[in-house]
Amino acid sequence: MAERYHQYAASSIMEIDLDALRANYRAISCQVKPAQCGAVVKADAYGLGACRVVPALQREGCRLFFVAQLCEAISIEPVLGPDCTVYILNGIDPGNEAVCADRGFIPVINSALQLRNWRTLARERGQALPAALQVDSGMSRLGLPAALAADFARDASLRREIDFRLLMTHLACADDPAHSANRDQLATFSSLSALFPDVPRSIANSAGSMLAKPFHCDAVRPGIALYGVDPGPGTASLRPVVRLSARVLQIREIVAGTGVGYGLTHIAPTAQRLATIAIGYADGWPRSLSGIGAAYFEGTRLPIAGRISMDSMTVCIDALTSQTLREGNFVELIGPSQTLADVARDADTIAYEILTRTGSRHQRIYSEQGDIEFINPGDLM
Numbered sequence: 001m002a003e004r005y006h007q008y009a010a011s012s013i014m015e016i017d018l019d020a021l022r023a024n025y026r027a028i029s030c031q032v033k034p035a036q037c038g039a040v041v042k043a044d045a046y047g048l049g050a051c052r053v054v055p056a057l058q059r060e061g062c063r064l065f066f067v068a069q070l071c072e073a074i075s076i077e078p079v080l081g082p083d084c085t086v087y088i089l090n091g092i093d094p095g096n097e098a099v100c101a102d103r104g105f106i107p108v109i110n111s112a113l114q115l116r117n118w119r120t121l122a123r124e125r126g127q128a129l130p131a132a133l134q135v136d137s138g139m140s141r142l143g144l145p146a147a148l149a150a151d152f153a154r155d156a157s158l159r160r161e162i163d164f165r166l167l168m169t170h171l172a173c174a175d176d177p178a179h180s181a182n183r184d185q186l187a188t189f190s191s192l193s194a195l196f197p198d199v200p201r202s203i204a205n206s207a208g209s210m211l212a213k214p215f216h217c218d219a220v221r222p223g224i225a226l227y228g229v230d231p232g233p234g235t236a237s238l239r240p241v242v243r244l245s246a247r248v249l250q251i252r253e254i255v256a257g258t259g260v261g262y263g264l265t266h267i268a269p270t271a272q273r274l275a276t277i278a279i280g281y282a283d284g285w286p287r288s289l290s291g292i293g294a295a296y297f298e299g300t301r302l303p304i305a306g307r308i309s310m311d312s313m314t315v316c317i318d319a320l321t322s323q324t325l326r327e328g329n330f331v332e333l334i335g336p337s338q339t340l341a342d343v344a345r346d347a348d349t350i351a352y353e354i355l356t357r358t359g360s361r362h363q364r365i366y367s368e369q370g371d372i373e374f375i376n377p378g379d380l381m
C-alpha cells in the first residue's frame with residue numbers, strides 16, 4: 001500500500017488498519033461472551049493513536065475503555081461518546097482527584113492512600129464517588145493486599161461514600177496458560193470478590209481473555225490483542241493492524257573489506273550492494289537490531305548491515321537482482337514478510353515495546369471501510 005501513496009509520503013509510513021482492529025475486537029468479544037469486552041488504550045493506544053482507535057472501537061460497540069493516566073483520559077475526551085466509561089488504571093496522583101471527578105473518569109484505586117484521598121473528596125462533595133478497586137492477588141505490582149480489601153468491604157460507611165463499579169485484579173503469568181499462578185490468583189480474587197457481591201469483576205488482559213471462562217468474569221481488558229499481536233500460545237486468530245515501511249535513501253556498492261556504519265562493525269566479507277533506509281532509532285526502530293534484523297522488499301530478506309543510526313540504517317541487498325530496488329522505493333519493516341512478533345524477537349524485546357516506541361515521526365495512513373486518512377509526521381491529534 002505504501003507504494004501507492006508515494007507522492008504524498010514522508011520518509012516512512014505507518015499504516016493502521018482500523019478494520020483489522022475492529023475485527024480483533026469482534027473476535028475477542030465473541031470469545032469472552034457474555035463478559036463485556038473493554039479496550040485498553042493507554043500509551044496512545046499502544047502507539048497507534050488513541051483518538052483514531054477509540055472511535056473505531058466505539059463503532060464496533062465498545063463502551064468501556066482503560067487508560068493508565070489521567071492525562072490520557074483527558075486526551076481521548078473529545079472522541080468519547082456520552083455512554084462511554086473510562087477507567088484510569090494507575091489511579092489518581094494526589095491532588096488530581098477533583099479534576100478526575102469533574103470530568104467523570106473513574107479511578108482504579110490501588111493503594112490505601114488513593115482510597116483515602118478519593119473518600120475525602122466524596123465527603124467534601126457530600127456524594128458517593130465511583131471507583132474501581134484493584135486487589136493484588138499475587139503480582140505485587142498494583143492493588144490493595146487482599147486482607148486490606150476485605151476490611152474495606154466490611155466498612156459500611158466507606159461503601160456509602162464510594163460506589164465500587166468494578167473489582168479488578170491483574171494476572172502475572174496469563175501468557176502461560178499452564179502456570180499455577182493463574183489458578184492461585186483466581187482463587188484469591190474469587191474469595192475476596194464474594195465480599196463485594198454486587199460489584200462486577202475483571203481479571204483478564206489479552207492473554208487472560210484466551211484462558212478458561214472463570215477468568216473472563218464480567219469484563220475483560222484486552223490491549224495488545226486488539227492491535228493484532230497474539231498474546232500467548234494457541235489463541236484466537238487475530239489480524240495484523242500495523243504496517244511500517246521506509247524509503248531507500250541511497251544505494252551503493254562496496255568492495256570486500258569495506259566497513260559500514262558507526263564503529264564500522266560490519267566489514268563486507270565480499271563485494272556487497274547496500275541500501276541505506278530512512279529509519280533509525282529516533283523512529284523507534286530498535287538499535288538492538290543492529291547486525292541482526294532485516295528489512296524486506298517484495299518478500300526478499302535484506303539483512304541489516306552494521307549499526308542502526310538515529311535516522312537511517314543500512315541493509316545488504318545482494319539477494320535482489322540489480323536494479324530491482326531503487327532510491328525512493330519503500331522497504332517493509334513490519335508487514336506480511338516480517339511480523340511485529342518477528343521484530344520483537346530479533347530485538348530481544350516484546351511486541352508491546354516495539355509498538356509503543358514507534359512514535360510520531362512517520363506519516364500515518366489510517367484505513368477504515370474504504371476511507372483513508374493521511375496524517376503527516378507530528379500532526380497526530
Ligand SMILES: *Cc1c(COP(=O)(O)O)cnc(C)c1O
Nearest residue numbers: 040170205206207221222223224
Ligand atoms: C496494560 C493492561 C492491560 C492490557 O494488557 P494486554 O496484555 O495488552 O492485553 C490490562 N489490564 C491492566 C491492569 C493493564 O495494566
